[in-house]
Amino acid sequence: MKSFINGNRLSIESFTPQVLLLLIVVLMVLVAWSLASGPIELSLIQSLFSVWDRVWGSDLSSLQQFEQVVVWDLRLPRTILALMVGALLAQCGAVMQGIFRNPLADPGIIGVASGAALGAAIAIVVLPVSIQWFTVPVSSFVGGLITTWLVYGLAKNESGTSVVILLLAGVAISAFGGAIIGFLTYIADDQSLRDLSLWQMGSLASASGWDLLLSGVILLTVMVLFQKQAQALNALLLGESEARHLGIEVEKLKQRFIIITAVGVGIAVSVSGVIGFVGLVVPHLVRMLVGPDHRVLLPLSALLGAALLLLADLGARTWMSPAEMPVGLVTAGLGAPFFMALLFQRRKSLI
């Protein structure tokens, strides 16, 4: 239990191949389960065949037309969006912990997600509806970027970043974001109010083709860029001067990472609202299993993040079926106790 909480490794042995294999199997099972579950009951086999039929034009599932639509137009996009948002959030969390040299940094906790949400909310309420497909993600990214710079500038010190300032900055920014969003709710017209409140709940239900395309492209880009710099991020964990002495151009590297994480978090927030704690919990678990080497940590975090968010979304849609909970509630319900356990363990070293 001790090693579980203080972020140490379970063993110096790296379980990378086993973890990879397990995650792939778990992901496949979860995807099948996600396609099959919902208010309309379909068997696992039928739902899988239904996707197969649609792709290859065959007729193996023998489902009715409306059932086909449910699987293809509702459950499949939602499943894919959950996978991609989960992967994005987990990777951005892992990288943020690396640049902040602090395993407690999480886009939700330190206020970056709130900043992105504020950006998105401004675009939803103030800017014209016709160009929202573009303005919401961009504005969300800008909000996330400004917040990351601000928090980093505030919390930076000799040995990394101050946990206390990180958390307080998170509180302040979330409060500020909440106030402005409240104000926007107050001045919004009926249509924007509906859009805003729907989006705010943090849901994966309304996945449009554009959302999928956008998050898919961003996820791929982010993963490739992160992977290229993974070794440099390892060096940065030693400290900034040490990294510089190893030939890393530290300022450039940090700027690049801050911008990429802001893009990742911004897009995730703009398509699905604020979904907290995935970026905290996932890298933590992966680090315990395989150690902190980012070359391995980043791809495995993407896989586990995808699996975890899909599982959380399954919980959110099936627990009170046919009603649904926002998935953000589920991740917060699981993640917040985890976070408190981390704080409890570190309470002596924090002040």
Next chain:
Amino acid sequence: MSEILTIKGLSVSVGSKELLNIEQLTASAGEFIALLGANGAGKTTLFKSITGEMRADVQNSEPVSFHRKGINQWSSIELARHMAVLPQASQLTFPFTVKEVVALGLIPLSASKQEGIRLIEDAMLKTDTTQFSERIYTQLSGGERQRVHLARVLVQLSQAEEKPLLLLDEPTSAQDLGQQHQILKLAQTLCHEKGWTVIAILHDLNQAIRYCDQVWLLEQGRLMSEGAPEAVLTEDRIDQVWGYRPSILRSATGQTVLT
């Protein structure tokens, strides 16, 4: 001996306070140099000026040149392959294994996997860290961690095409007596047998006398004296710098000892 580091007209200030002002100083290949001075004399500032981390007051001139090339003209990777710094303490808080930390020294190199493993093992053997190669870095003592970083910087310099320069920031501060001597002995061997240049910030003057070829003595940001340890470390100068007057003895083997 060939000159590898030349410092000429270096001055560094923060605001109106002058931290460092050095007219001329050179280091040659194969020299083990002790950098001495009281706290706040400018030792760390000098290190940071040598690595290019701290900018000199006059931007356009190049007060520090390494292998006849201005320090800011070096590409960051090439410089990393030829100049390394052992930090006094590092703030690594993530649970890397010791071997993984040493392997970070490979970052600026171009080594095959086998070559990398060989370099790592070799460096760990030299620094007496092999026995804890599989342990978690964050669980080591301060002295053990410092030796792990020493192994890391040895790996980093292992492919230098020109004679490398190694800067040690208080390499013995966290070590027990036996390890202190082993580390200094290792530095001396690197200098005398492989032609490396090592500059070490030390606090024990006897260690400087026993192991180093040269002493640079700083006093309030200026070079007070440089030369062979026994010539530089006179009673008067020690009294002036540290405010303590030692007695200088000569041991039976001809070694100078300060008490």
